[in-house]
Amino acid sequence: MKIYSKMITVFLVLATFACENELEFDPTDNLAGESALSTEENIASVLVGVYEELGQDDSYGGQLQILVDLLGNTDQANWEGTFVEPRQAFAKGFLVDNIWVRDVWGNAYEAINQANLVLERLDLITSSAAEKDRIEGEARFLRALAYFDLVRNFGLPFEFGESNGQPGVPLRLTGIIDYLVPINAARNSVQEVYDLILSDATRAYEILPDANDFYADKYAAQALLARVYFQQGDYAQARDAADDVLTNSGNSLDPDFFSAFNNDTDGIEDIFTFQVTSQTGFNDLVVHYASEADGGRGGDITIQDGYLALFDDPNDDRGDFNYINPANGSRLTLKYTNQFGNIPMFRIAEMHLIRLESNFREGTTTGLDPLIEINALRARSGATELAGPLTADVIFNERQRELAFEGFLIHDYKRTKRTVGDLPYNDDSLVFPIPQTEMDTNPLMTQNPGYGG
Structure with missing residues (x-):
């Protein structure tokens, strides 16, 4: 994104563990990959590729946020599009061959693999200690981010104060280039995965610079820590991490709610965004949320009365932050109307919400x-x-008024142990299935309850 189109041959072989490990690679591909991992410049380019992977529509480019919000929705939004994959999320009825779920899993592990390759070759970074720290910190931040959303979507919820031995996701921490070697892996516990996330994000916070252009800086890592602690129910640590971001990052609320969205460049509220340009593709959230006039499919996801009922204050601009699609009369959010708008991952408003709720608790x-x-x-x-x-x-x-349609809903229900419609927060149907491709190719993998296998 911006410079993310700078790709190198190694990405031909950095395939997902689950979805693509059946592919056969020509030996020349392996040679090109080894060569691409032999210099500082190329290691830095591989790191750029991790951003590119996670920013794709299969991950934070839109589909992950959509699945999360549709899974948590009952009466606030409706899926009216033709794609079956998000419809399964909305109906709380995933199938094991859901392509969107498969690609969330596969793309995350592809990015993790690339981050692993970077972390294993830090000795090649000799230009300066600061550059070595930057590259390590960014790789650890991105790996932690990917694992966080893997474990909280494919594993049962973290329970504060419990042992959390329930199955999470495999911790694959060794970079793979040669796919002729076995790459099977069993699931680690939810606790083990969270331990890795906290370790990576803490290390990233310690070594990243205070500012880092549009790449992750130390306050992006601290914002991730705040979100992770918050999801765990560790409110004291969440409060302190959010307070650090609010006090020291230099970011602040945009002057009005409208200004926080659809931006081509990062604004004062943006702690970290995934960059989108005409060279890297469309913002996939726009594709499914916007009217055709705004570059979407006409409004696959429409606002329903349950969401509007949250706004009992006529002065609240957030209640009017929507529009009627003239083509069909449906009501759509205004958060996603710029095809090339950056995708906010962490913004200051979330940190305020984390700090105030953590203080309250x-x-x-x-x-x-x-x-x-x-x-x-x-x-x-x-x-x-x-x-x-x-x-x-x-x-x-x-939180719903402020963060609606940004990929928070099901996780807020789980964190606060609220029912989703008639379903308890820890119901098997509110967890993504392990993709069938992973089940077919990894004999050590076990399926989530309710999905067979």
């Missing part, structure tokens, strides 16, 4: 009193000030 006032902080966030959208007292339900609804 811990009975603390780090940074700001929770009521003052929620009102400061609401003021950005013109919403009326809340008088209090705050409750868990009030905060939960505020």
Whole structure:
């Protein structure tokens, strides 16, 4: 993205463990891959490729966020498109051959493999200690991000204070070039995967620079840590990580809600985004959320009355942040109308929400009193000030108003142990199935309950 089109031959052989390990590669491919991993410049290029992989529509380019939000939706949005894969998510009825799920898994492991190859060759980075730290930190940040969304989508929820021995996903931490060697791997526990995520993200925070252009910097890593701790229910650590980002990153809320979205360049609210340009492809969220006039398919995902009912304040700009598609009369979100808009992964509004809820749950006032902080966030959208007292339900609804359609919904239900329609938060159908391609090619793999195998 921007420079992500700079690809090297090695990517021909850095295929996903699950979906493509049946392919046979010509020996010349392996030679090209070895050559591409032999210099500092090329290791840096491989790292660029990790961003490119994770920014594709199969991952954070849109399809992952869509699956997550449709899985959590009951009455706030509806899938009206023709693709069967997201319809299965909305119906809470995944099949093991769901192509979107397969590609989320495969693309994540492809990016992880590339990050592993970088981390194994850090000794080639000799230009400066700072450059070596930057490359290591970015690779660890991206690997942690990929594993975080793998484990929380393909494993049962993390339970704070428990042993969390339930099956997570395989920790594949050795880079693969030669696909003629066995690459089978069993599932690690949810706890083991979270331990790796926290280790990687903490190391990234320690060694990344304070600013790093549009690549991940130390505050992107700290924002990831805040999100991970928050998902675990470790609110004290989540609060402190979010407070660090809010206090020291230099980022702040955009002056109005509209300004936080559809941007071609990172704004003051963006802690980390995946870059999109006309050279790297379309923003896939636009494809499925926008009207045809805005570059979409006409509104595959439409806003329903349940979402509008969250806004009982006529002054709240977020309640009006939608439009009627003139082609068919459906109501669509305004968050995704720029085909080449960058995709925000971490923005300051989320950090405010993490800090205020964590303070609320811990009975603390780090940074700001929770009521003052929620009102400061609401003021950005013109919403009326809340008088209090705050409750868990009030905060939960505020997260939905602010973060709707950004890939948070099912994980907020799981974290707060709320039912999704008639389903308990830990129901088997709210976990992605292990892709059938992985089951077919990895004899050590076990399927999630409810999907057979």
